[in-house]
Amino acid sequence: MKIFLFLLAISLAFFPSCKGKARAKEEAKEEAPKSMETELAEKKLERGSPVFIRAFKEERVLELFIENKTTGQFELFRTYPIAAASGQLGPKLAEGDRQVPEGFYFSHPSDMNPNSSFHLSFNVNYPNAYDRAHERTGTFIMVHGSNVSVGCLAMTDEKIEEIYTLCQAALDHGQPFFRVHIFPFRMTPERMATAIGSPHLPFWENLKTGYDLFEKNKMPPIVSVRDKEYVFE
Numbered sequence: 001m002k003i004f005l006f007l008l009a010i011s012l013a014f015f016p017s018c019k020g021k022a023r024a025k026e027e028a029k030e031e032a033p034k035s036m037e038t039e040l041a042e043k044k045l046e047r048g049s050p051v052f053i054r055a056f057k058e059e060r061v062l063e064l065f066i067e068n069k070t071t072g073q074f075e076l077f078r079t080y081p082i083a084a085a086s087g088q089l090g091p092k093l094a095e096g097d098r099q100v101p102e103g104f105y106f107s108h109p110s111d112m113n114p115n116s117s118f119h120l121s122f123n124v125n126y127p128n129a130y131d132r133a134h135e136r137t138g139t140f141i142m143v144h145g146s147n148v149s150v151g152c153l154a155m156t157d158e159k160i161e162e163i164y165t166l167c168q169a170a171l172d173h174g175q176p177f178f179r180v181h182i183f184p185f186r187m188t189p190e191r192m193a194t195a196i197g198s199p200h201l202p203f204w205e206n207l208k209t210g211y212d213l214f215e216k217n218k219m220p221p222i223v224s225v226r227d228k229e230y231v232f233e
Helices: 003-012 017-031 032-044 130-133 155-171 189-193 199-215
Strands: 051-057 062-066 074-081 101-108 121-123 142-144 179-183 223-226 229-232
Touching: 032 074, 051 155, 062 155, 074 155, 101 130, 101 199, 121 155, 130 223, 142 155, 155 179, 179 199, 189 199, 199 229
Parallel strands: 051 179
Antiparallel strands: 051 062, 062 074, 101 179, 121 142, 223 229
């Protein structure tokens, strides 16, 4: 019975019903909070434009970028405090290690869950090709509501509603998926210098290449995996 209840809870937390998907799409089309619409207008951004998410574990913040239709670059819309994220700096290695992963992830329309037991959520698709190449394991790593989490990023119910609405609107307007990049910290030269001696340094240097490309171009890089390393376009 305990096993059945556990599997039922996982199912309800992750797999949305068809009715739930329809409800989420309708909510994304409804009038958003006036403050959000005002800020979008002030920054000359539009709800429904492509989005990009970047998170930093050490700073405990999640950034949501929206593509500016005029420039084609992604501009920072808002920075949200992460309410809860378990584990330490360093990648997620195995199921149950309580680590938030680090790397380059993405979410498709099928990853959006309006019926999550954590209010709203979307799966970031860990493990990715890099993780699998390194035999890392784990499941159901999400960005979600609530203020408690084990291995995920909890954003509170209030903040996930805004994040979810903008992401769902982008998908509804044709973005096939949105990227979710998770870093241990802001990968500035100064912060990287303090990481010398860490066993994770080679991995973090690989991540920094992708971090630097976005900082330079304001366009999320196209990421693939070759010879067990991330490569970028």
